[in-house]
Amino acid sequence: MSQKMSTVLAAAIGIGLCGAGLVMVGANAATPAEEDALTAKSLATMLRAGRTVISRNQDKINDPNLGDKGLDGKTVVAEAVKIYTQTAGVDPLAIDAKSRHGKLLRIELEAMAEVMDGHQQTINRPGVGFKGFIPAVFGRQVSESFGRRAAGLADMKVTAPPKLIRNQKARADDWEAAVIKDKLMSATWPKDQIFSEVAKSKGKDAYRTAMPEYYAATCLSCHGSPAGEIDITGYPKEGANVGDLGAVISITLYR
Numbered sequence: 001m002s003q004k005m006s007t008v009l010a011a012a013i014g015i016g017l018c019g020a021g022l023v024m025v026g027a028n029a030a031t032p033a034e035e036d037a038l039t040a041k042s043l044a045t046m047l048r049a050g051r052t053v054i055s056r057n058q059d060k061i062n063d064p065n066l067g068d069k070g071l072d073g074k075t076v077v078a079e080a081v082k083i084y085t086q087t088a089g090v091d092p093l094a095i096d097a098k099s100r101h102g103k104l105l106r107i108e109l110e111a112m113a114e115v116m117d118g119h120q121q122t123i124n125r126p127g128v129g130f131k132g133f134i135p136a137v138f139g140r141q142v143s144e145s146f147g148r149r150a151a152g153l154a155d156m157k158v159t160a161p162p163k164l165i166r167n168q169k170a171r172a173d174d175w176e177a178a179v180i181k182d183k184l185m186s187a188t189w190p191k192d193q194i195f196s197e198v199a200k201s202k203g204k205d206a207y208r209t210a211m212p213e214y215y216a217a218t219c220l221s222c223h224g225s226p227a228g229e230i231d232i233t234g235y236p237k238e239g240a241n242v243g244d245l246g247a248v249i250s251i252t253l254y255r
Contacts, residue, residue: 043156045088046092046105049083049084052083153253153254160245163238196210208250219246
């Protein structure tokens, strides 16, 4: 871990350690499949926490009258850790850094810090309103950075049904496309239910997880009606409704 990121994590670890003992005991007692499921859900929870930070600060990011937004890597990581802790009831930085779970979470936080620090010039540029730095862009770039850092250990992607893909880098692979079509988009699939199985990825056995995400009311300014109207990002709206499947977080843990 870099000296810079160590400083970021040291600052963020001031968050309380409630529930840490429970996680470590549970992880020690878990079967490999249970540990895979826990790790995959944890990585997705952290990604969602980071996107929430960007969403909550979207008006600030797009304020043309404000220079420094105060959203560097250290700040965003600390806020994401706080949101994760509130959501999961556990401080992620209390998870053993020597475990695969703890190592991958820290890699993900390093990726978040890298993305934020690399966009300081863009988000702090005065006199410019919409910066194009939205939660979806943040999520994609964090996933790409995570994949480089965790090469051979894990992959992460935010994908979606084919008609909703706006950036081809996020298009589903064959396994993801089949799960989306046959499972997550099925009328009988329980809402919010995760699909996981051991399957091949890049020629290797892996524990693969697909976590559905559904459009909320706040998503419809870009993805709602009227279908075809160009939204603020320059893409045509999809005509979606609240509750429609809008994205899928795909986590791959190599075995």
